[in-house]
Amino acid sequence: MSATLLPNAEQQFLDANGKPLAGGSVYFYIPLTTTFKNTWQDSAQTILNTNPVILDAAGRAIIWGSGSYRQVVYDQFNNLVWDQTTEDSTGGLIGNYIDVRYVAGTDFTPGTTTTLPLPSSPGSIDNTWIFFDAAYQANDQVSSIVGTTLTFVSPIPVGVDEVNIKIGSSVAIGTPGNGSVGDAQLAWGPTLRRNFASIAALRAAPGNISSAFVESYYTGGTSYQGPYDVNTSDTTSADNGGSIIVDSLGRRWYMNSNPDWFVEQFGAKGDGSTDDTAAIQAAITALPNRGGVVRFEGKQYNITASLVAGNGNAGSTSSTKNGVKLIGQGGGFGTAPTPATQIFAAASIAGPMLKFSGEMSDVTLENIEFYGNLNASIGVEFNAVSGLLMRRCQIAQFLNTGLYILAGNAPTGNYNIINEFHQVVTTSTNNGHQGLLMDGDYTDSNDTWLTQFFTCRFDTTSATGAIAAYFKFVDSCSFHRCHMTGNNTGGVGLSGCFGAYFNAVGNNGFPSGLAFYDCSILSTFVNETTDKIRVNYFYGYGTYDNEAIPTHPNLKGITDQGIVFNGLCDPTSQSISSTAVGYVETLTFNTTTNAVLPAGGTWEYDIILANAGVVNGRGSGVQPGGSVIDTSGNTKYMSVKRVS
Known part of the structure; x- marks a missing residue:
């Protein structure tokens, strides 16, 4: 390794005659400003110099610095010696700044000269700094800059000995010293984002930062939060806890993301003990009117009140929010020891755990288990919803109803229509419950119709007096390879349990046109007075698990053994259509x-x-x-x- 020349350990300043500047003063500022900037007596930057630094009798001082400085030197009589930009030895280039000095009697005549030639064109008055002796001259003292000619508004005043002009547009500071660069020294923006550990830290962001990256909602958290930017055009939006954060200065920070976020980004923890109700609701409510996606990790999220998607009343007020999609990571089917995503009723909930309040459309709910814990009255309710897709969800241990599909009130048109359910399971041990309840508003002609179920199971398990599937004002719905079943020990309809219950009372002519394909149904019951059901159909009605074949004349079908029941293709007489041999x-x-x-x-x-x-x-x-x-x-x- 080769050696290099060492610089003097002490700096010595000389006057114009080369003599030591005994008793002189050296001021240090941030370049182009009058803001003091620190220097030190040691390289570790632990012992501060005074500002100004006072030179000894030999014009010497120990001065350690970091980065670029405006250095202003005076003699002991307070006469300006120089005002220049300097930097530490590791700073590299000093940008494109040029210092120009003009001397009275040589370069200009005080009281007469109004123009000075410049060594290069600054391009703009903003790229010049002009000093008469040590006095800075504001831009309004300049009449014009044309090329390399500078023209003042009035002659340079009598008594001015020097004019010093700095020209340029950038300063390169080289490699900053350790600890010398902070928030105030950086131009924060989308390219250079300030990192914050939490949302709480973002709320305390300093005013010179407008772009940020937040590591997690809580300090030390493991969930992803993401980038945020200040929206200067918004001065009124409320802090919603996730996609819009209002800081201590009243600025609105917007999450730099499409409306597709995790509930953790609104403060949910999913640790099985924290009440996540408010955080989950905030994530749903924050979706724009056009909709978006709210995602859940594979965790247990405790709630203590109903969650609501949509802001309609299923009547005269339609929801302004549509396209809401709530997506988890799995409902825990098969041999999974625990559901991947579980919403858990940790306290008494009088209504549904989750309600979609329409009239609203284009809704998705998938890969979540709703565990009522015998606390929640209803699992999931859809009220005046169309274009719905629900799949791979379980609803368990509810008190009254697992899946409640209810059409709306007046005006007519608040139906449940064109909806699909795939791999949905309801199960509860609570006596007297209904796994599936489908109804509408008969008075206002709003029914539930054109809805299909695929590979679903509604199970009364060990409950008594329970109904797997309950139908009221329902029309033209179909079930494909579904089970409406439960504990069948001891015979059909154990303790008043039914697989499918058809109730015409209060909605004459309905249920109507329901079709069941290759379904297993524990038993059926029809409740009629003067109100009657119309025809409903069963194709491949299961009989292998002791299911009771329907006896009501308007429950028509054929079993999985080819037995036709209740008049499906059952004429009073029948003739052959051909007598050919082999027919x-x-x-x-x-x-x-x-x-x-x-x-x-x-x-x-x-x-x-x-x-x-x-x-x-x-x-x-x-x-x-x-x-x-x-x-x-x-x-x-x-x-x-x-x-x-």
């Missing part, structure tokens, strides 16, 4: 009609006898055409084939 057809005969083979030739047959949906006989054989096969009071289902 096969299925014939159905009601309880008062004999089962008779078609006339002519010889027929092979297979007959099933059923009474009240229960198979009580089966037979087969070959008989001549016209033979009477059965005369009993059963419904008869006979497959026939002409063999000759």
Whole structure:
């Protein structure tokens, strides 16, 4: 390693004649200002110099500095020696500044000269600093700068010995000394964001910072928060705890993000003990009218009051907010030991844990378990919602209703319509509950209709007096491979439990047009007075788990064993459409009609006898055409084939 020349340990200042500047004064400022800037007596910057630094009898002093300085030197009689920009030895270049000195009698005539030539064009008066002796001259003392010619408003005054002009637009400070750069020395903005540890720290941000990055909502937290910028055009918005933060100076900091955020960014902790109600509600409420996404991590979020999405009343006031999407990381299906995302009722909640209050549209709810903890009356309620998608959600241990789908009030049009539910499960041990309740406002003709369910399960479990699925003012809805079931030990409808309950009272003609495809339903019950249900259909009605086949004449269908019930394709008489050899057809005969083979030739047959949906006989054989096969009071289902 090679050696280098060492600079003097002490600085010595000389006058114009080369003599030591004994007793002189040296002032240090931030460049281009009159703001003092510190120097030190040691390189560790622990012992401050006075400002000004007073030189000894040899014109010496120990001066350590960091970065660039405006250095102003006076002799012991307070005569200006120089006013120049300087910097520490590691500072590198000093930008494009030029210092120019003009001397009276040589470069100008006091009282006469109004123009001075410049060594280069500054381009703008803002890029010049003019001093008459030590007195700074404001911009209004300059008439014009044209190229390299500077013209004053009036002649340089009599008595001025020197004119000093600084020209330039930038200063390079090199590598700043340790600890010498802080908030005040940096130009904070979108390119250089000030880092804050928490939202609380952002609320205390200094006024010269307008762009920031917040590490987490709470100091030391692990959740991501993100970038923020001051919105100078907003002076009225309230602090919503997440996407808009109002600091101590009254400025509005906007989260630099699309409306797609986690509830943690509004202060939720999800630790299974903190009450996260306010934080989750704030995240939902902060969504703009066009909607957005509120996300949940794989945690347990405790709530103590209802959460509400949408600001309508399901009547005369529609929601101004639509497109709301609440998305978790999983509802805990199958063998998962705990749900990935769980919203937990930690206290008594008289209404729903979550309510969508319309009329509103384009709603999504997915990958969340709502655990009522036998505290919440209702799990999830949709009130006058259309274009809904709910999937992979569980609703458990509620008191009264798991999934409540309710159309709105007047005016007509506040329906629940064009909605889909996939892999939704409700289950509770509370007696007398309803896993699914679908209804509307009969008086105002607002029903729940055109809604589909796929692979859903509504389970009364061990509860008594419970209903898996309850239907009232409902029309044209379908269920595909769904279960409406529960504890069936000891027979159908244990302790008053039902799989599907059809209630026409108060809404004559409904439920109507419900279709159940390949569903397993514990049992059915129809509640009628003078109000009657219309026809509802079952295709592939499950019977393998002791389900009771419906007996009401307007609950029509066919079982998974091919048994047709309650008049679905059940004529009082039926004739064959062809008598050709090899022709096969299925014939159905009601309880008062004999089962008779078609006339002519010889027929092979297979007959099933059923009474009240229960198979009580089966037979087969070959008989001549016209033979009477059965005369009993059963419904008869006979497959026939002409063999000759």
